[in-house]
Amino acid sequence: MAHEKAEAITIRLTDFSETSQVAWFYTRECGRLSCLAKGAKRDRNNFEGRLDLLCHNQIVFARKKHSTLHILTECKLRDRFMGLRADVGRLYAALYAAELVREMTPEEEGQPEVFDLLLGTLRALSDDEQPDQVLLILEVRLLALAGFAPSLDVCAACGSAAQQEKSVRFSAALGGVVCSKCRGQDPKSVGVPSAALGVLGRLANGAVTPAATLTLPDRMLAVLRKLMKATYCHHLGHEPKLMRYV
Ligand SMILES: [Zn+2]
Incomplete structure (x- = not known):
């Protein structure tokens, strides 16, 4: 051997x-x-x-x-990562990160960016960064590395250029923004402020690491985490076990 x-x-x-x-x-x-x-x-x-x-x-x-x-x-x-062991909220966040990596990656296929993302996530959680922001960065970037980056510039259903409006519809099932003609294809699509999509784009292309301090308003953070959770449930076909705790 x-x-x-x-x-x-x-x-x-x-x-x-x-x-x-x-x-x-x-x-x-x-x-x-x-x-x-x-x-x-x-x-x-x-x-x-x-x-x-x-x-x-x-x-x-x-x-x-x-x-x-x-x-x-x-x-x-x-x-x-001793900081994780001292706080149950951080520990659950880290276990959730590990669960997503386990579920979203193929067996025995090296992808150093995923390794660095998980390592950076555990470090940031251990070092007291805000767990919601750390998890949002992990969720968006991991999705992109797994080949499922959300479509933000064009309609995920028909491919037409997204309209410059204050708020757009986002469909977790279709994988991104949907235009007014296509929104009927997913009754569960949700309204999202355009500014939030800009943040999503930066996170998806790896411009922001888990240790970065984002200063997202709480409401935007909550909207984006909800979008990501719906997207993961759709891709995996089930809710990750730890999701309800984070
Ligand atoms: Zn469309």
Whole structure:
């Protein structure tokens, strides 16, 4: 078995047996990856103590040829993001970020921008940034990196140029703004101030990192988060488990 190194964030942990666990990582090098961590629940193990969720690690794993469950051989902790552990609201926000990354990314396909986005999100949440803003940045950018950036300049249904109005209709199901002729195609489309769409565009193209301090008015922030939540529910076909808490 070939041994490989990776920079990895723990996004899920489950028990495999009395002493072993399965760890799901999002890695910079190979994207979402699962490993069997033999003996991880023993006090003395090969992983510098217990594996924990939402940690930044340097790992070594033995790649299995005929299985996607590889064998974890080393796990060195780089950052535990202690700020997350001190506040349940921040912890839930971070777990939600990990859930979205897990749901929106294909297995074993490296996308360093997603890794950096998740790492930046955990750091910002741990460092006391406003959770709603951090999550909005993650939601919009992750959607764009997954290939579902919302259509903001042209109608998502017919492709005609969006009108310059104070408020436009946005459809989560159709994937962006909809013109007056097409809005009937989605009765759930909602009115959004045009200024909010400008913000959405900047977040989608990665111009804003999770650590940035946006000064969005509370109402605009609430409107945009609601739009993003509806968009994720539409794409995934279900509501992410942690969504109701964040
Ligand atoms: Zn249209």
